[in-house]
Amino acid sequence: MKHLQLLAEVTKNVEVGPGIFCLTFTSRELAREARPGQFIMLKVSSAPMIDPVLRRPFSIHKVEGDQVSILFKVVGRGTEILAGENHEVDLLGPLGNGYTIPAKGYLALVGGGLGIAPLLFLAQYCIKLRKDERTLILLGARTAAELAPIKDFRKLGFPIELATDDGSAGHHGFVTHLMTDNMEGADWTVVTCGPQPMMRGVAEQSAANGWECQVSLESVMACGIGACLGCAVRAKNNDSYLHVCRDGPVFNAEEVIL
Amino acid sequence: MEHADGGAPSPCRSPALWAIKHETKLIARSPGGLSFYHNFLFFIPVKRVLGQIFSSHPRVHENAGCASRYFRGIFTVKMTISLLQRNSLDSKMKKIDLTTSIGKWDLKNPVLTASGTFGYGQEFADYIDLNTLGAIVVKGISLLPRPGNPPPRVVETSCGMLNAIGLENVGIEEFIKEKLAVLSQYDTDVVVNILGDTINDYCELCTRLDQVEGIKAIEVNISCPNVKRGGVAFGTDAGMAHRLCSEIRKMTGKPLILKLSPNVTDISLIARAVEDGGADAVSLINTLLGMAIDIKTKKPRLANIVGGLSGPAIKPVALRMVWQTANAVKIPVIGIGGISSAEDALEFLLAGASAIQVGTANFINPAVSGEIIRGIKNYLLEQGLEAVSDLVGSLQM
Ligand SMILES: Cc1cc2nc3c(=O)[nH]c(=O)nc-3n(C[C@H](O)[C@H](O)[C@H](O)COP(=O)(O)OP(=O)(O)OC[C@H]3O[C@@H](n4cnc5c(N)ncnc54)[C@H](O)[C@@H]3O)c2cc1C
Ligand SMILES: Cc1cc2nc3c(=O)[nH]c(=O)nc-3n(C[C@H](O)[C@H](O)[C@H](O)COP(=O)(O)O)c2cc1C
Ligand code: FES
Numbered sequence: 001m002k003h004l005q006l007l008a009e010v011t012k013n014v015e016v017g018p019g020i021f022c023l024t025f026t027s028r029e030l031a032r033e034a035r036p037g038q039f040i041m042l043k044v045s046s047a048p049m050i051d052p053v054l055r056r057p058f059s060i061h062k063v064e065g066d067q068v069s070i071l072f073k074v075v076g077r078g079t080e081i082l083a084g085e086n087h088e089v090d091l092l093g094p095l096g097n098g099y100t101i102p103a104k105g106y107l108a109l110v111g112g113g114l115g116i117a118p119l120l121f122l123a124q125y126c127i128k129l130r131k132d133e134r135t136l137i138l139l140g141a142r143t144a145a146e147l148a149p150i151k152d153f154r155k156l157g158f159p160i161e162l163a164t165d166d167g168s169a170g171h172h173g174f175v176t177h178l179m180t181d182n183m184e185g186a187d188w189t190v191v192t193c194g195p196q197p198m199m200r201g202v203a204e205q206s207a208a209n210g211w212e213c214q215v216s217l218e219s220v221m222a223c224g225i226g227a228c229l230g231c232a233v234r235a236k237n238n239d240s241y242l243h244v245c246r247d248g249p250v251f252n253a254e255e256v257i258l
Numbered sequence: 259m260e261h262a263d264g265g266a267p268s269p270c271r272s273p274a275l276w277a278i279k280h281e282t283k284l285i286a287r288s289p290g291g292l293s294f295y296h297n298f299l300f301f302i303p304v305k306r307v308l309g310q311i312f313s314s315h316p317r318v319h320e321n322a323g324c325a326s327r328y329f330r331g332i333f334t335v336k337m338t339i340s341l342l343q344r345n346s347l348d349s350k351m352k353k354i355d356l357t358t359s360i361g362k363w364d365l366k367n368p369v370l371t372a373s374g375t376f377g378y379g380q381e382f383a384d385y386i387d388l389n390t391l392g393a394i395v396v397k398g399i400s401l402l403p404r405p406g407n408p409p410p411r412v413v414e415t416s417c418g419m420l421n422a423i424g425l426e427n428v429g430i431e432e433f434i435k436e437k438l439a440v441l442s443q444y445d446t447d448v449v450v451n452i453l454g455d456t457i458n459d460y461c462e463l464c465t466r467l468d469q470v471e472g473i474k475a476i477e478v479n480i481s482c483p484n485v486k487r488g489g490v491a492f493g494t495d496a497g498m499a500h501r502l503c504s505e506i507r508k509m510t511g512k513p514l515i516l517k518l519s520p521n522v523t524d525i526s527l528i529a530r531a532v533e534d535g536g537a538d539a540v541s542l543i544n545t546l547l548g549m550a551i552d553i554k555t556k557k558p559r560l561a562n563i564v565g566g567l568s569g570p571a572i573k574p575v576a577l578r579m580v581w582q583t584a585n586a587v588k589i590p591v592i593g594i595g596g597i598s599s600a601e602d603a604l605e606f607l608l609a610g611a612s613a614i615q616v617g618t619a620n621f622i623n624p625a626v627s628g629e630i631i632r633g634i635k636n637y638l639l640e641q642g643l644e645a646v647s648d649l650v651g652s653l654q655m
Contacts, residue, residue: 003384005625043622053569054414054624092385092624222412222419223621225385227377229397229423230412240405241426 003225004029004093004124010086011067019074019150020114021083028066030093036060036122037098037191037216037250040070041224043090044078052078055223057245059118059193060094062152063066071117071149095224096249099191099214100120105128106187110202112140112175116149118216119193123156134181140175140198144168176201183209192216196258203253213253219244231258283462303634312589354638355645357630358612360590361513361538363474365447365613367392367410369603369631372594372617373451373477373517374398375568379444385624389559390631395615397477401455403429403460408441411496411561413550418569418596419618420548422562425482430466432640438472447474449515453482457505464509478502480532481519481544482581493519493544496531503535515592518542518583520572525579535586541615542583543576569618570596572606577609584610584651598626600633607634610651 007043008025016022032039041055056078071112074083099122101107107126113207116139126135147169147191149232151162161178162170177196178188188209191217192202206213219231226246234257235242242248242256267507347396356367370393376382379394388394406426413420428437433450441448452458460478467473480493480502487495492502503516516532519523520543530541546567550559557566576595582590597603598619606614619626634646643649 005385005623051417052416053618054419057620145429219411220412220416222421222618223624225377225624226381227375228412228421228621229374229406229426230421232406232409232411233427234408241409 001033001035001094003095004033004114006030007088007090008068009088011134012069013083013086015083017145019083020071020146020148021074022061022069022071022149023082023086023089024062024067024069025089026066027068027091028238030060030068030091030136031063031066031078033100034063034068034094034121035216036101036125037117038094038096038222039092039249040091041095041221042082044081046128052081052197055092055224056082057095057218057224059249060121061117061149062120063124071114071120073114074137081254092224094245096245097247099216099250101125101129102189103190104133106134106136106183106185108110108136108138108179108183108190109194110138110175110190112181112192112195113142113146115192115194115198115216116141116147116153117193118190120149120152122191123153123158123238126158127156133157138175138178138182140164140178140194141169143164173254174201176205179205181209190214200255200258206253212215214250215258216250217244217248217252217256221245261595263280264588271571278376282397283514291311294599325358350639351635352633353644354375355647356588358646358650359517360592361473362611363447363538365392366465366635367634368613368629369627369634370395370449370613370615371620372615373479373628374421375617375620378433379441379446379448379629380437380619382624386628388444388446389444390628392450392613392631393474395449395451395477396433396441397427398425398451398453399427399433399463399511400428401459403427403432408561410559410561411565412564415548415550415567415569416571418567418571420550420560420565420567421545422560422561422565430463434466434470436637438470448472449475449477451477451479451517451616453479455482457488457502460502460506461509461535464506464512464514464599468512469508475515476510477515477517479517481517481521482577489520491521493517494522496527500526500531500535502652503532503537507536513538515539515541516541517544519544520575520579521547526582527630529583529587529591533589537589539592539612540583540587541594543572543579543595544571546575568596571595573602573605577605580606580611581609581653598622598627600637603630603634604637604649607646607649612647612650 010067012024016021017028039059043055058070071186074080078256109119135158137158137160142165163175163178188211189210190206190213192199199215203213222228222230224245231244234240265644286291330567341383358365358368373395374397378396406424411423450462481491514537516537545568551563552559572594573597580593590612592613594615597616616627
């Protein structure tokens with residue numbers, strides 16, 4: 001797989017929920033090369049070394065034709081700039097290792113908060129790769145408004161269950177409860193992305209049931225390409241570190257300490 | 259031109275230079291590596307690529323619709339000029355001598371990548387032609403592998419970043435076996451950056467590396483704490499730096515570059531001490547010790563509490579130290595610190611650096627070193643100079 005450095009024309013930037021934006025740009029090559037779970041590093045300031053200097057990592061959220069989207073929440077200076085008017089985005093990608101998707105068998109996509117971002121692209125992929133296999137989507141958020149991006153999930157036709165902390169949509173409670181209620185049998189593959197405590201819960205529940213679980217981790221990143229060694233996470237089996245950008249962002253839950 | 263770059267100050271105003279500078283960039287940056295002429299056929303990518311070029315200067319956003327027509331007109335004129343002038347410029351460009359030397363080591367150009375910011379080189383192969391670099395300085399290597407510090411290891415600060423990676427590395431043997439083997443496929447010089455806890459460690463590393471072909475020089479990171487001397491960094495004590503340098507000098511005939519810490523009162527004193535100890539060159543600066551606190555959690559932002567500051571924020575300090583040091587020693591000085599453009603690099607060369615290293619800027623633009631090399635060449639041409647060595651230390655007072 002080739003890593004690209006390119007400038008892509010922004011075609012859309014829509015606020016889909018409170019402070020949540022879906023930014024779409026044109027890149028045929030990225031659309032072709034990217035795999036679900038991979039990310040891109042975006043330069044948010046317009047000039048090369050003007051603040052904020054470092055690029056920001058974002059998961060690939062959606063790919064349609066040559067249109068690639070990211071879904072992001074405004075949390076600081078960089079995402080604030082991204083939420084404004086941008087004619088083009090300067091990006092590196094696709095980066096990291098994505099999900100390993102089984103062609104057969106039961107697959108559950110468990111997302112929480114902005115962690116639903118990479119799961120849409122994954123679900124799109126499942127349509128291509130395993131249309132007739134059972135694929136279940138479980139999504140959680142604090143409140144219904146944060147689940148606005150699920151429109152796109154619905155279009156794909158896989159069964160979807162929702163949970164919100166405040167009960168404003170779907171199940172009143174955590175997304176992990178949805179696992180208990182909706183997943184039976186012993187041959188599930190679980191892929192999850194979301195806040196760390198949620199993923200820990202999903203991983204524990206998966207382990208308890210003997211299901212394989214893939215987690216998508218976040219970490220502060222200076223380079224995103226394996227050069228700075230800044231994105232370390234603790235490995236489970238010995239006293240060493242793994243690197244989110246190079247060894248991940250998707251890991252087998254058994255590999256890392258969550 | 260006025261319209262295209264928004265009238266922003268451009269370092270290269272003449273149409274001829276414009277052609278060279280921007281055409282090389284176009285090829286380098288064109289999506290998917292299409293040739294420039296392919297892009298010319300597909301106007302949209304060209305426009306996008308042009309946007310990229312101009313985005314390296316303070317940019318004024320064009321008014322979308324009519325701007326594209328404007329762009330096309332301007333662009334065609336530019337192209338005609340550039341094509342006509344290219345041949346004669348090509349031959350002039352070829353004559354420009356970018357070579358520089360450090361001890362008995364001749365480099366094809368003065369642009370190196372800084373240790374710890376370019377991995378083991380291979381990470382950048384998709385973004386930049388590694389063969390074009392003056393040299394690659396690899397991540398600091400110790401005798402045994404080191405796991406590094408707990409996360410968080412990096413934090414962004416104003417115009418820079420703090421890092422406390424903790425010198426994570428694969429160890430000397432694995433480096434030679436795995437990483438060097440890959441790097442040696444390229445026609446680029448490799449410098450190995452080393453670190454240790456004791457003088458003995460450094461001596462062993464130098465002895466080992468001395469036998470390894472394909473290593474052009476050894477850069478010695480002396481910002482590390484000396485465990486035998488209560489953890490005081492080798493590089494903050496002139497006596498200790500001198501001793502370390504004289505000891506490792508006995509172990510290797512390869513060029514020795516001592517990499518100096520800026521966390522000292524007078525860096526030129528340390529530079530003189532290692533010159534005296536037999537160093538072939540000094541490189542500076544390593545990162546400046548710094549700190550950042552999260553006021554919400556009231557905790558330090560780095561798990562290690564303190565870390566090294568790098569990036570554009572440190573450039574003025576680095577430049578001053580390079581100038582001071584270049585005036586104090588006879589051996590070559592390699593300038594490091596916040597270099598992100600050809601203009602930055604030129605400042606260091608003018609201040610007396612024989613070569614420069616690009617660090618943090620690699621994270622932001624992995625192709626930046628190539629742009630710096632081309633930019634230096636353009637500047638020499640514009641100044642009517644034939645060799646980069648004519649520029650080194652030519653600061654006018
Ligand atoms: C692999 C990966 C994929 C991601 N995908 C998405 C996504 O699809 N949608 C989304 O909204 N967010 C995603 N994030 C988080 C996103 O990168 C941060 O929200 C963003 O960098 C914040 O930037 P800021 O300038 O607004 O915040 P600031 O707090 O001002 O940022 C300061 C620094 O901290 C870093 N930082 C802050 N929060 C995070 C974080 N959660 N993770 C990593 N670095 C952080 C920034 O990159 C920057 O270097 C992802 C992170 C990673 C590592
Ligand atoms: C993430 C990171 C890791 C680094 N690792 C090393 C190292 O292993 N050895 C070393 O001598 N310098 C190391 N440095 C220092 C750089 O080589 C350079 O001296 C410094 O960053 C200043 O240059 P800059 O501002 O261009 O980055 C590191 C810097 C960064 C940012
Ligand atoms: S972010 Fe630099 S190595 Fe992962």
